[in-house]
Amino acid sequence: MNQPLAYIHPQAKIARNVVIEPFSTIHKNVEIDEGTWIGSNVTIMEGARIGKNVKIYPGAVISSTPQDLKFGGEETTAEIGDNTVIREYVTLSRGTIDKHKTTIGKDCLLMAYVHIAHDCEVGDNCIIANTTQLAGHVQVENWAIIGGSSAVHQFVKIGAHVMVSGGSLVRKDVPPFTKAAREPLSYSGINSVGLRRRNFSNEKIQEIQEIYRNIYLRGLNNSKALDIIELEMKPSNERDEILNFIRTSDRGIMKGFRN
Known part of the structure; x- marks a missing residue:
């Protein structure tokens, strides 16, 4: 041109x-x-x-x-x-x-x-x-x-x-x-x-919320939380994506909020 x-x-x-x-x-x-x-x-x-x-x-x-x-x-x-x-x-x-x-x-x-x-x-x-x-x-x-x-x-x-x-x-x-x-x-x-804007179902959103309750709201360390999630929750793409992300994190993940 x-x-x-x-x-x-x-x-x-x-x-x-x-x-x-x-x-x-x-x-x-x-x-x-x-x-x-x-x-x-x-x-x-x-x-x-x-x-x-x-x-x-x-x-x-x-x-x-x-x-x-x-x-x-x-x-x-x-x-x-x-x-x-x-x-x-x-x-x-x-x-x-x-x-x-x-x-x-x-x-x-x-x-x-x-x-x-x-x-x-x-x-x-x-x-x-x-x-x-x-x-x-x-x-x-x-x-x-x-x-x-x-x-x-x-x-x-x-x-x-x-x-x-x-x-x-x-x-x-x-x-x-x-x-x-x-x-x-x-x-x-x-x-x-x-997630709702991208057509995630209510059930899928609840599943993701439950995963992060174990990680951030139950006072568990990351290793224990991930073991519980893997043991107690059914495999899914979202569950496995979260587990893999945290386990392969080199810098560590952000913390939960503390008052």
Whole structure:
């Protein structure tokens, strides 16, 4: 596409019906799929892989060099899934030698001034609100929502269908289906509103609530709680997802609320 007021490197691979507004810069080793819109004053650097029907608003910087002193210039990527919306002044770093890529899934919304650092993995249908900052190697699973002005520590994992309150400091892993709030970040119940919106049945929501009663409300340590859940509750996808998440947590999970 001829864009006289935008710079597009001749080696960039741009689908024919991509719209690139004036004053944007597209570097080499960039691939942009069909139907995507690039607003004015966007910078897309080497290693960007952008899917179909993505919208990138003015001022965003995609696939920038990682802010990691160990980065040695290795060839890595930053990948954005189809139908994702990247709002104004979002910064997205590409990967390092650890995972070689930073990934944002399909149908996500990254609001203004969000920063996604190197080697992060954000799943599908996630919403990350204004000015939230994700440090390196963070994992955010499908359907998670992170409230505005939150800061997520490196290597933290946020489970599927989680709701993190705005302004949170996320230092520990947040298990799936939960709400997280307060300081220090603590269990605040399950995300029942989000689960109902995604057509979880009342029976399934009650099952998830019972699992977290054992983990957070009975005064048990995590090992004992997980053993009881595995022994007394029927296997299900949700039960096993929670058990696996907690057992494989490297940083440990957030605590229950204490008065």
